[in-house]
Each structure stands twice: as structure tokens, then as C-alpha cells.
Amino acid sequence: MIQRLIRIFITNSLKMISLLLAVSIISFILVCASPIDPVQQYIFSLGTAVSPQQRAEIEEYWGVNEPPVERYLNWLGEVLKGNLGESAIYRRPVADIIGQRFLNSLALMISAWILSGLIGFALGCVMGLYQDRALDKILKKICYILSSIPTFWLGLLFLLIFSVWLGWFPSGFSSPIGVLSENVTVWQKIHHLILPALTLSLMSFSNIALHTRQKLIDVLHREYAQFARARGEGKWMLLRRHGLRNIMLPALTLQFASFAELFGGSVLAENVFSYPGLGSAVSAAGLNSDVPLLLGVTLLSTLFVCIGNMIANILYGIVDPQIREVHK
Amino acid sequence: MEQKKDALLKIQNLSVSFRRYNHGLEQENLQVVSDLDLTVYPGEIVAIAGSSGSGKSILASAILGILPNNAKVDGNLYFKGETLTPQLQQQLRGTKIALVPQSIAFLDPLMKIGKQVDGHRRPKPVQTRKALFARFGLPQEIQYLYPFQLSGGMARRVLVSTALISDAELILADEPTPGMSLDQALEALQMFREIADQGKGVVLITHDLDLAFEFADRVAVFYAGTTVETAPASDFKKGPDALRHPYSKALWHALPQNGFHPIEGFQPYAGNLPPACLFAPRCPYATEKCRTQAPLLREVRGGEVRCYYGA
Numbered sequence: 129m130i131q132r133l134i135r136i137f138i139t140n141s142l143k144m145i146s147l148l149l150a151v152s153i154i155s156f157i158l159v160c161a162s163p164i165d166p167v168q169q170y171i172f173s174l175g176t177a178v179s180p181q182q183r184a185e186i187e188e189y190w191g192v193n194e195p196p197v198e199r200y201l202n203w204l205g206e207v208l209k210g211n212l213g214e215s216a217i218y219r220r221p222v223a224d225i226i227g228q229r230f231l232n233s234l235a236l237m238i239s240a241w242i243l244s245g246l247i248g249f250a251l252g253c254v255m256g257l258y259q260d261r262a263l264d265k266i267l268k269k270i271c272y273i274l275s276s277i278p279t280f281w282l283g284l285l286f287l288l289i290f291s292v293w294l295g296w297f298p299s300g301f302s303s304p305i306g307v308l309s310e311n312v313t314v315w316q317k318i319h320h321l322i323l324p325a326l327t328l329s330l331m332s333f334s335n336i337a338l339h340t341r342q343k344l345i346d347v348l349h350r351e352y353a354q355f356a357r358a359r360g361e362g363k364w365m366l367l368r369r370h371g372l373r374n375i376m377l378p379a380l381t382l383q384f385a386s387f388a389e390l391f392g393g394s395v396l397a398e399n400v401f402s403y404p405g406l407g408s409a410v411s412a413a414g415l416n417s418d419v420p421l422l423l424g425v426t427l428l429s430t431l432f433v434c435i436g437n438m439i440a441n442i443l444y445g446i447v448d449p450q451i452r453e454v455h456k
Numbered sequence: 457m458e459q460k461k462d463a464l465l466k467i468q469n470l471s472v473s474f475r476r477y478n479h480g481l482e483q484e485n486l487q488v489v490s491d492l493d494l495t496v497y498p499g500e501i502v503a504i505a506g507s508s509g510s511g512k513s514i515l516a517s518a519i520l521g522i523l524p525n526n527a528k529v530d531g532n533l534y535f536k537g538e539t540l541t542p543q544l545q546q547q548l549r550g551t552k553i554a555l556v557p558q559s560i561a562f563l564d565p566l567m568k569i570g571k572q573v574d575g576h577r578r579p580k581p582v583q584t585r586k587a588l589f590a591r592f593g594l595p596q597e598i599q600y601l602y603p604f605q606l607s608g609g610m611a612r613r614v615l616v617s618t619a620l621i622s623d624a625e626l627i628l629a630d631e632p633t634p635g636m637s638l639d640q641a642l643e644a645l646q647m648f649r650e651i652a653d654q655g656k657g658v659v660l661i662t663h664d665l666d667l668a669f670e671f672a673d674r675v676a677v678f679y680a681g682t683t684v685e686t687a688p689a690s691d692f693k694k695g696p697d698a699l700r701h702p703y704s705k706a707l708w709h710a711l712p713q714n715g716f717h718p719i720e721g722f723q724p725y726a727g728n729l730p731p732a733c734l735f736a737p738r739c740p741y742a743t744e745k746c747r748t749q750a751p752l753l754r755e756v757r758g759g760e761v762r763c764y765y766g767a
């Protein structure tokens with residue numbers, strides 16, 4: 129068992145490293161091929177006029193005129209040393225920005241992730257237990273509707289209702305404006321987190337709910353569920369004794385594999401709520417041609433999604449032996 | 457028969473049909489069990505014999521009240537003289553009436569044996585379980601195993617234990633012998649014989665007809681969802697002349713040791729049943745009356761038969 133898990137871990141790590149390399153190469157090529165001119169952008173952000181002479185010096189200093197392969201290797205070498213370069217718009221090392229923003233994003237994503245997992249799982253169980261009854265039909269419709277609504281639209285709707293009309297939640301940022309960051313309380317941070325997290329989780333729970341529903345229905349149609357009924361177990365007892373046991377791990381696995389969607393959704397949610405996380409950083413970097421920041425975030429998000437998938441794979445590894453032995 | 461008063465289970469005119477939708481529009485009723493009668497007394501094994509599709513397994517679900525929602529049940533069911541209402545069925549499931557399932561597919565693959573045999577009721581019958589395991593020669597350690605880790609023989613005894621851990625008076629055993637070697641099947645049936653000898657009623661649903669009449673007290677023959685004959689098991693040993701219904705006789709002739717003469721034609725499918733006697737299309741003695749008016753169950757020589765001419 130342990131050996132199996134270690135093997136899964138190693139193969140996944142190797143896959144992750146090669147994927148990271150591939151992603152870095154592809155994004156590097158894309159940036160090279162794009163009309164973005166980092167030098168022009170840099171000069172523009174200096175706010176002063178620059179002579180062609182000075183521009184040539186900057187280009188020389190940055191190594192813009194070297195062949196792309198050499199540039200890539202240089203960049204990769206620096207990345208491996210932990211230097212992601214300096215952000216053109218924030219004027220700070222990319223690693224710092226990412227580090228700080230990632231914490232914000234992580235708080236947002238984790239709370240949305242837990243929320244969507246809990247809501248989705250609970251709703252899925254209820255729908256499965258009441259299959260094809262009114263309750264199930266209504267919840268299913270809600271799930272379909274929610275999963276077809278765009279995140280930013282839902283975010284705007286929430287902003288309008290909860291922060292503009294009702295005034296329950298602030299309309300943006302991760303802490304109150306005009307308060308020094310040392311003085312921001314945890315509660316204030318949470319208060320700012322609720323609306324974006326809710327938006328993000330509403331977007332993703334329907335997937336897990338529908339999946340859990342289907343799994344539970346499968347389980348309830350299995351012979352062992354039929355036998356449990358024959359022994360006098362009611363709906364909820366059946367769920368407690370056999371349902372949860374048999375659907376929990378697949379649901380968890382799915383939830384970990386959803387990191388990619390979570391990240392994609394957070395980009396939109398953070399922009400709607402002006403939440404200072406990676407998502408808003410990445411769109412700012414894209415709009416302002418901040419190449420080092422863009423590449424840095426790309427790498428980090430790849431890593432993030434890969435880790436999610438790796439956890440999912442390891443979980444499969446735990447479930448798998450039992451399933452395989454049963455079918456033997 | 458003064459026994460009759462305290463029949464454990466009495467089923468009269470049971471019919472089960474399933475609602476089904478054709479192309480999403482037309483509603484159709486599939487009749488799978490019609491006018492079925494069965495009585496079980498304490499201390500006896502009643503074998504229910506019939507080929508697959510004769511409604512045997514549905515009967516067990518109907519007695520327990522766990523048919524799917526689209527099933528419609530008609531007729532009278534009594535347990536110890538009391539009408540089996542859904543409420544009563546719920547009370548009796550797993551307490552007074554227990555099912556012995558046919559294979560370990562009926563055990564939760566992710567739940568350990570001990571917990572599984574104990575069931576969901578509290579307090580946990582741990583002592584009873586230990587005693588049962590000891591009685592069946594099962595090592596106590598298997599309580600920590602998962603179903604897939606059991607050998608075939610152990611699994612069978614575990615399945616029986618799930619029923620005996622309750623103080624059930626009526627045991628429904630659904631196809632307990634298929635896939636077993638003769639020795640294993642004999643061992644399994646011997647277990648049920650012992651259970652019956654302790655005063656419980658056992659309904660043995662099976663298509664191993666020859667094994668069934670070795671161990672059963674009475675045999676009920678099912679055909680297309682109804683009982684065509686109920687006879688003392690000894691009649692089956694005596695041979696076709698002791699039997700009453702043309703189908704029972706045909707079954708007897710189809711047994712390997714009696715020449716293996718299969719009966720021509722097919723059992724009619726639910727949804728496509730003959731109008732009167734369900735056996736008429738295959739019956740060599742069928743007359744006009746058989747095709748227009750359904751025969752009722754009647755007593756003949758200490759058994760019951762659903763045929764105008766059976767004697």
C-alpha cells in the first residue's frame with residue numbers, strides 16, 4: 129500500500145516536472161510571438177521620454193536581441209535559482225508579488241472549495257435519496273441553471289444585491305480602504321472574503337452535486353443497498369451506513385481534480401470583486417504586458433493544478449486496491 | 457389441518473405489476489406475478505421452484521415490502537395472522553423476517569464483515585454474532601475482513617449469519633445454491649434444514665428442483681408468476697404420477713436423472729401473458745375452457761393445483 133502510494137507520488141512528480149517545463153516553453157514561445165513589446169511597456173511605465181540610444185542600452189541590458197532559445201535558457205536558469213524577475217507594473221520582484229497575492233487567492237479558493245464541496249456533497253446526497261421526486265427535480269434544475277451562468281455575471285448580481293442594495297458586504301478588495309494592513313482584523317478579512325468565495329463556490333458546487341447524486345443513485349441500486357433495505361434500513365440509515373462510505377472517496381477525488389476550474393473561476397471572481405489575488409494580478413499583467421509576472425503566474429497556476437491532480441491520483445490509489453480486489 | 461390456524465406466512469391472490477412508460481407517453485402495466493398463493497408454517501421448508509422469470513425473486517421483495525416505487529401490489533399477505541401492511545413490513549424487515557441473499561454482491565464491499573453481520577440495529581448483537589460464527593465454524597477474526605477477502609464457503613455462512621443474528625421467524629433464502637458444487641449446495645441446504653428444525657419457517661427460492669425436494673417439506677411450483685402446484689416434497693420423489701399439474705410433471709421429466717426431456721416452447725413474458733390458464737399454450741391437455749377461463753387453485757390429494765384436469 130505505502131509502496132504503491134510512493135510510486136504514484138514519484139510518477140506524478142515526474143509528470144508534473146515535465147508538464148511545468150512544457151508549459152514554460154509554450155508560454156515563452158507565445159509571449160515571443162505576441163505583439164507585446166516589453167521594452168516599450170517598460171519605457172512607457174517609466175513615464176519619461178527615452179532616447180533611441182537609451183532604449184538600445186535597455187534592450188542590451190535585458191538581452192532582448194539574443195536568440196529566443198538562449199533567452200529561454202537564461203530565464204529558466206534564473207527561475208531555477210528562485211528569481212522570477214521583476215514585475216514591470218509593480219516594480220517589485222515577481223516572487224514577492226506572487227507570494228503575497230497567492231495567499232489572498234488561496235484563502236479565497238480554499239474557502240470556496242470547502243464551501244462548494246460541502247454544499248455540493250450535501251445537495252447531491254439529498255437529490256440521490258429523493259431521486260425523481262419533486263425535491264430532486266427542483267434541485268437538479270437549480271444546479272443546471274447555476275452551472276450555465278457565467279461567473280462574472282453572478283458576481284455582479286451578488287455585488288448589486290448584497291453590497292449595493294443590502295450593504296451587508298463590502299464591494300471589493302480584501303481589507304477595508306484606509307486601514308493600515310497591520311490593523312486589519314481577521315474578521316474584516318473574512319468579511320471581504322465572503323462574497324467572492326460564495327460566488328466562486330456557487331459556480332462549482334453544481335458539478336460535485338450532480339456527480340454525487342449520480343454516484344449515490346448507483347450505490348442505492350446496487351445489490352448491497354437492496355439487501356440493506358431488506359434488513360430494515362431506511363433511507364437515511366442507508367446513506368449513513370453504505371452511501372457515504374461508497375461515494376465519499378470518489379467525490380473527494382473529483383473535488384481535488386477541480387482545482388483547474390477553481391483557478392479559472394477565481395480569475396473572473398477576483399476581477400469582479402477587485403480582490404487582490406493572483407487572478408486579478410494575472411489579468412493586470414496580461415493587459416499591461418507585464419511578461420515576467422505573466423510567466424510567473426502561469427507557472428504557479430500550473431503547479432497548483434498539478435498538485436490538485438496529484439492528490440486526486442493518490443486518493444484513487446487508496447480506493448483502487450479495494451475496488452480491484454473486489455472485481456478479482 | 458389444525459396447523460392452518462398458525463400459518464407463519466399466508467399469501468393469497470398476490471399480484472405484482474410494474475408501471476412502465478412506452479416511448480415516454482403510453483403507460484403500460486407489466487404483470488409479473490398473478491394470483492399467487494403460498495402458505496408457510498413454522499418448522500417447515502417450502503421450496504419455490506421455477507425457471508428464471510417465473511417471479512420467484514419478486515416474491516421475496518413483495519413479502520418484505522421493498523419493491524421499487526413503480527410496483528403495484530394486490531392481494532392479501534398475512535404474517536402470523538396479521539395483515540402485512542407497509543408499516544408492519546417495515547417493522548418486521550430484519551427482525552422477524554430475514555432475507556438470505558444469494559451472493560456476496562449483497563454485502564457492502566467497503567464494510568467489514570463484523571459490522572455488516574451485526575446490522576444497523578442497536579444494541580449491537582456482538583455476542584450473538586460470536587456464537588453464530590462459532591456454530592458455523594467461522595474464525596472470529598473474519599469480522600475484521602472485507603467481503604472480497606472471504607472464501608466462497610465462508611461467504612455463504614456469513615450470509616446465513618446475517619439472517620440468523622436477528623430472531624427472525626421467517627427466513628427467505630433467495631437462490632442460495634447456484635454456482636456451488638454439489639457438496640457445497642448440500643452443506644448450504646443442510647444449514648437451512650437445521651434452521652427449520654428449530655421451528656423457523658424457511659422459504660427456499662431455487663431452481664435446483666432436485667436438491668430442493670431432498671430438503672424441503674413442500675414444493676411450490678411457479679410458472680409465469682403464479683403458483684401452479686403446491687405439493688409435499690415426497691410427491692416429487694415418487695414421480696410424475698404423484699404430481700398434479702402438467703407443468704410439474706414436465707419439470708420432473710426435464711430433470712437430468714429422469715431423461716432430461718425439455719419441455720417445448722417458452723415461458724410467456726410479462727406483458728404478453730395468455731388470457732386464461734398461463735400454461736395453456738404449452739399444455740398437451742389444453743381445451744377451449746383453459747384458454748378462456750383461468751383455473752382456480754384447488755385442493756387435490758393433500759396438495760394444491762391450478763388446473764382443471766390435474767388429479
Ligand code: SF4
Pocket residue numbers: 702703733734735736737739740741742743746751762763764765766
Ligand atoms: S388448465 Fe388446461 S391448459 Fe392449464 S394446465 Fe390444466 S389442462 Fe393445461
